[in-house]
Each structure stands twice: as C-alpha cells, then as structure tokens.
Amino acid sequence: MNSPPAQTGKTTPVEAEATGTGLDAHLVVERDAFCLDLRLAAAPGDVLALLGPNGAGKTTALRALAGLTPLTDGYLRLDDRTLEDPTQRLNTPPEARPTGVVFQDYLLFPHLSALENVAFGPRCHGTPKAEARAQAADWLQRLGLADHATTKPRRLSGGQAQRVALARALATHPRLLLLDEPLAALDARTRLDVRAELRRHLAAFEAVAVLVTHDPLDAMVLADRLVVIEHGRIVQEGTPADIARRPRTDYIARLVGLNLYQGHADGHTVRLDNGPAITTTEELAGPVFVAFPPSAVTLHRDRPDSSARNIWRGGIAGLESHGDQIRIDVSGELPLTADLTTVAVAELGLAPGATVWATVKAAQTHAYPA
Known part of the structure; x- marks a missing residue:
C-alpha cells in the first residue's frame, strides 16, 4: 500500500461505550484459490496476536478487520455493534469504524508534521482544528515526542515514526487497534526499546488490540493470547506459555525452538508415525x-x-x-x-x-x- 490509511471521510465513527464487550468475528474471505476462515474473539483490554508464515492469511485478516477487504461470508461485531455482515448486505466503511491502524511502514503523511499527522484523525471525525491539535499534542506528550511535534516524518528515527503512527491511531479513541508488523521496519537495537515501550502502551489500552506478526518474540512479549494461522485456518491458539510448551505443528515448533514429533503412546513409550520410538x-x-x-x-x-x-x-x-x-x-x-x-x-x-x-x-x- 502506497498511501496513508483511508481516514478522509466525514462520516461520524461508530460510537461504543468504554465498557464494551469486545471483538466477536467470523472472517471469511474467498479470493482466487485462497480462503480465509477465522473465528476471533477478544475482550476489552486483550491483546491478540495473529501469528503465521508468509501467505497464511494474517494480512488478509487484518484488512478484513479494518474494512479494507470485504468479507465474503461471516460477520464482524465490535462491542455488540455489527460492523459487517454480507448476508445482511451490511458493510460499515473503514472511516466509520471505531478502528485505529498502525501499518508496517507507518504511512505517515510526509508533508505534515508529527503533530499534524496525529491531529489528522480527529479532524476527519469532525473535531475542531484547535481541539484536534491539542489532543495531538497530548498524545505526543504521552509517547515522549513532545519535542518532535513540528518535525516532519523524514527527520524522525524509525522508533519515533513508529510512536507517531501509534499516537495517530490512538488519537481517535479506537475500540479496535490493529497493528500490522509494527516493529518490522526497525533495526535490532531500536526494536528492543520500542517493543518494551509498545508493551507498556498496550497494557494500558482499554479496548481490543490485534497484532499481526511473523516474529514469535513480538507475539510472545506483546500478546495475551496467540492465534496461529496456516493456510487461512487456525491451527492452534492459547496463551504464549501454552503455545511455547505444547506446539502442535512443525511451524510452531520451529518458532519456539523445539524438536516435535507425533506418534502413539503406550505407557512411557511413544512410537512415532514416521520414525523410531521415544521414551518419555x-x-x-x-x-x-x-x-x-x-x-x-x-x-x-x-x-x-x-x-x-x-x-x-x-x-x-x-x-x-x-x-x-x-x-x-x-x-x-x-x-x-x-x-x-x-x-x-x-x-x-x-x-x-x-x-x-x-x-x-x-x-x-x-x-x-x-
């Protein structure tokens, strides 16, 4: 994607109470030979990580949640409000959803300062200019960027740009925060610092956050629950500790650094489906x-x-x-x-x-x- 997220509409965003019920979704997207079919649920305050190899369907799922890719079937509900349901011909446009997105490359407006980038969302939702700028200044202060309010994106470091993108997403008070490989563009040292900082902000976020990543460390550190996707389907889900201790596919085993085999147990002996026996x-x-x-x-x-x-x-x-x-x-x-x-x-x-x-x-x- 080569342009910033579509937030230029004047439609008033869907309102949701701060004490909402969270995310309830059945995402079905059929495209050529690929079919995504996922059921996702998360309560307010939960951080859900979608983890999987390239081509598993992670980005398709995120775009479906954001309203950028329409559902073929299924539904999307947020805080008991149905945002999309193809059977009812209901599809709330992206700019009218209470959703904030942090894209992999941040997609900051290059001609706007950090303050103006953050103020853009509230302005599109009808907030007066002075109030939107005040809100943006507050978000930059919270993320430690007050000294960079007038800085253009090209003069920001990778970590600073990531925080501006996060502030821009949070400034509209979303009930669903979507993060698409938010640390992928950072170098190793910056990634370490920003990961710790992002974890702190996500811990304080009172709505649902969905993180898409192929990096197991990002998923393990940032998420409360992991959903592992392969070929458009969920192959395993659970807490990071559960996933790491009990992988169920070769892909997951490689991610968490384990040798994994499947077989038939008889007491302390496991006879493998394709190999010798292992004593446990x-x-x-x-x-x-x-x-x-x-x-x-x-x-x-x-x-x-x-x-x-x-x-x-x-x-x-x-x-x-x-x-x-x-x-x-x-x-x-x-x-x-x-x-x-x-x-x-x-x-x-x-x-x-x-x-x-x-x-x-x-x-x-x-x-x-x-």
Missing part, C-alpha cells in the same frame, strides 16, 4: 506429541555407553550459527536439531556428512495428547 517420563495412551529442545540433544562420534534411554544414529546435514552456539541439523532415523558450543563442535570434528549418535534423556522430553 510421562505415562500416556493414544495419539500424542513429543517435544524436546535442541539443547537436550547430546552428540557423539561413536555409539556411547550412556544412561540416556533415547539413542539414534544419524548424519550431519548442516551447521549454522545460532546465538552463541552452533545449531546442527541431524538427518537419519530421527531427524532433529541440536545446539552445541563452538568448542564442542570443534572437539567432535563435526562437518556435513559426518556420522553421529544423538542421545536425549527421557526426563528432557515432554509428551502431551495430540
């Missing part, structure tokens, strides 16, 4: 997932005389730096990843193609019902 400390029966972190894996060049109940033969498929360690992809009867120190990799003489034995203690695995 949990005693379960029926379909299960088994997960363990790369740090739980120990590699050996020769078959070890180890107390570990789980041992598999494999080959080194690849090595790459991962923080202060080396992440190693092991192929074989049980494909897995292992994290070793640089010293350990050197001492073992590990290189692509080398044969290794991998061990994992049962106590370091985690099994749970599928």
